[in-house]
Every structure is written in structure tokens, then in C-alpha cells.
Amino acid sequence: MNKSTTELNEQVKQTRRDIVRMVHDVQSGHPGGSLGCAEFFTVLYQNILRHNSDNFNMSADDEDVFVLSNGHISPVYYSALAHSGYFPVSELKTFRKLNTRLQGHPTTHEGLPGVRIASGSLGQGLSVAAGIAQAKKLDNEDKLVYVLMGDGELQEGQIWEAVMYAAHNKLDNLIATVDVNGRQIDGDTKDIMGFTELKSKFEAFDWNVISMNGNDIEDVQDTLSKAGLLSGNGKPICILMQTEMGNGVDFMMGSHKWHGIPPNDEQLAYALQQNPSTIGDY
């Protein structure tokens, strides 16, 4: 049964707590982009995906699939997977530690349920998602394939190879979301290698493009639902998702600096104070 907006907001707060606690505990990882995508992952895993988290099936027969291309935001991914039942929430405490299934960047190598492809080296996820979408077409399945990429990640050339392939082959069961937070490690994306007119770029490649505010839970719910309805119309779907890196933790917002550094003890306490526990910490 679908979660209400109130329930989703509670989960988002809990996921923010998971993210900062995981990264703080091991003093490494990527909190900024993870926090910015907390609403997206929460809505996707709680209300959108038609999936079977109790009995993970790598080939995802007759299930929707999500592929994370920008693997460095693994904290939010792991939190979403755990809270939707792929593995025990308590396992989040092993993040980035020796012998963990929760590697720094996601992998299938350690057998973590919910993960279908390794990511971390950027630019590869859209191709993988297109391959899964193509297989579902071949099998006459009506389920959908979702993928998330970063906006800085669009600087990788392989993305545009896959963008061309998906449009040419009418992969209208593919829904690609771009996290447009405008930041990357070295600074603001507009200063590093800016994209003007991202919407018209995707449209010029013959994609169906919609936008949403990725930090507004109702907009995320409505837009992801709408994207599903747009499937099957001959074009792949792109969602340009505006987010604020570090969203929900005020001192991490408005800068690229929290892309990949952990909070100290004091900063953690302050971040948790801004996001009181809702459904309980791991």
C-alpha cells in the first residue's frame, strides 16, 4: 500500500539520519548528493517500484528495475534498499567497513540484495539500464527500468551514446532521472563544464523530458507517477530533477564542499538535531 505524504516525510528524515550517521561512523563517503536525493529514493522505493524485495531476483523478471549510475551516493541507496526490505536495516552500520556487503560504491560482487550492477566509475549506468529495458522489450514485459545519473556525470561521453541508442530504438520503458544539483567535486557544474538548455538537449535527442523539484515530496510523487504514465509512447523519458546538494542539513547546503567529506562529531549532532528520529535509527 502506498505511503502517505506524512509517512514519506518521516522516512526521508530517517534516511537523512542514516546518511550522516553512516558517513560519520566510518569518516568517509558522500553525504551531499545522497542528502539531495533522499526524497527521490524514498518515493521510488516506497511507492513507485513494482518489485519484490523479499526474494531478490537478479534478472528482475516481471519487476521494475532501478539502476544507480552515480554510485558514489551509495549511502542513500543503501538506506532505501534496507528500509524497503532488501536486507536488515542494522546492516547499514557496516557501511565501508572491512568485509561489508555495503562497499564504498555499490557492487554485485558481495551479493548485496537489490544491487544488480556495480557503479562508481561514472557514465555507465544508462547503458546498463538500456540493456535491461531492451531485454524487457524482447520478452514483451510491460515493467519499467529507472536509472539515476548526476548532472556532472553527463560530461561522460558514454551517456550520450546511450541517449542516442535509447531514442533510436524507442526504449519507452526507460525512465532516466538526472540529479540536477549543479555541483560536482571541483565546484559548480556551470563553471566546470556547464550544460545550457539541458531540456532542449534531451528533446533534440528525441526524448520525452519532464521536470520536478526533487526536494518536494509531493512533486516527486506526482512526477514519478506521471513518468510511468508517459511510458509506452515511443520515446524514452528523462526527468530533470532539481535538487539541493546536502538538502535537510543546513550547513551542507549551498556549496559543493560536502560532496565527499564526512561530518565531525559536533557537525553530526547538529545534523541529527535538524532531523529528529522518526521510525528509529539502525
Added chain:
Amino acid sequence: MTNSSQEKKDTRSGFGAGLYEIGLQNSDVVALCADLTGSLKMNAFQDKFPKRFFQMGIAEANMMGMAAGLATAGKIPFTGTFANFSTGRVYDQIRQSIAYSHKNVKICASHAGLTLGEDGATQKILEDIGLMKMLPGMVVINPCDYNQTKAATMAIADHYGPVYLRFGRPKWPIFTDPDSFEIGKALHMREGKDVTIFATGHLVWNSLEAAKALEEKGISAEVINIHTIKPLDNEAILDAVAATKCVVTAEEHQMNGGLGDSICQLLSKNLPTPVEMVAVNDSFGESGKPTELLDKYGLGVKDVIAAAKRAIARK
């Protein structure tokens, strides 16, 4: 160099024939090609199974990622392009999305080695075996003729996991039994007691020709076809070397990272033995006819003969 009466076919045609056959037998087999369908001889598969054939355009990185995705969904994807564009160009895509993710993808690579011929060094990779064998879990196969390439193409569909299958462009003698191929199992081509020649790919034929010439000079050379470079058939190699006590390796690849490298690693640990390597010595290729190139870069029949004599002298 080769016997003119010997029937010849290109190994890439063996791939095309094998792909078609396994396509008939296994509906999970799908094929992807980056704008080289004719060169890779994938037309028969494409014509017979149009829905299971994916034209990728000149976009090899996307092809490797797509193959990983198709494999995730339970298909058995065979990718096809030149060896250079199958490996070096897309190394990170193979490493992360296929090898590390343990996807059941078959990377099928034509035009490998010097015998690509006139196109020159940009198109002919001599480093691909090394690149692929370094990836954990990757199976690396380099068949020697049409029959073996066809058999290998069909066999890898039944092996779960990533495979690199390397073959070539020129017409080459056909001399193996189609039923003799088994992944990871070295194939004895000729008995001999004075020296063992371990060869792979097109150089198996050159090694057999060399062994014939050596016999006329009273030297008995054993020839073993190492079509599977990884996993290496350690037992067969050690058994053979224990008897002959000297080795020649022969391959159409850089000395660094190739078959010779793998055999030296095995022998240095288990059975230190004199080894002479017939391979390209830290050089790029160039334009020319296949046989001219093999001779210029020291991979001709006479070079295998000379290497055998050197190896025997070092016993």
C-alpha cells in the same frame, strides 16, 4: 609458409557460423555489433534472428554497458567488433559493468594481432590478451582455426560468466577436429620429445609447420595448442615440460602479458625451465600482408624453428 593444398577459411567466419548455430539452439543468445556486422560475419545471425540482434552504431562503450544490462536480465549477449575496440577502447566498461559485476557477456573480438594486415597499427591490437587475462574471473580464449573458433563460440554460451573470445581476419588453414575443443583443456597437436611448443591462435599452424621442418633435421618437437589462455591448463603444461625440459611459446601478441608470460609464471613457480618466446617484442604493428608482417616481427615458421633450437641448447 602454408601448404597451398590445405583448405583455408578465416576464423571470424567460424565465429559467424558458431553464433548462428548457437542462436538456433539457445533462444537466450543475443548479439550486439558496433557497425562491423559484415567484418564479424554476424549477418547470418542478424538475418535469422532480427529481434535478437542489436545494431549499436559506432559506440562500443554503450555496447558493453548494454551487454551487461541484457545479461542482467538473463540474456546471453555476444558483442562483436575488432579486438582493439573490444578491449582497450572499453576497458573500464568491461572491468566495472561486466567483469566486476560478473555478467554473462561474451566479448567476441575479430581482427586481432598482426595478421589484420594492411590497416596498420591503429586497428590491430597486440595487447588484448594481457588486458583481458588481468581481469579477475575473465576467461580468455584464442582459437587457432575455423573449426575451433566455431566450436569455441558455441561452447562459451554454455559457460556462465564473462568470456573474451579472440579471433582473426585472414584465411588460414583448417586443421583441427571440430569436436576436439573444450574450454580450459590444452590440445595435443603433435607428439615430440626434445622440446614443447605451446602455441595459440594462428601461430599454432606456424608451430606445426616448424615441427615438421625440425623433424627433417632430427629434432622431435611436441606442439600443444593452448586455445584457452585463462584458465590455463596447468596440469597438461607441467606434464609436457617435465618430459621435454625446454619450451617455446608462440603467439600473435606482445611478449608482455601474453601466453608466454602466463606459462613462464607457471613454470617459474613449479618447474623452472628454459623458455624461448615467439611474440612481438614491445612494438606496435604496421601495414603489410599478414605473412610479411609475421616474418618482419619474428613470428614466422623460421622464427619458431630458431626458437626451438635455442631452447634445446639451453637445456
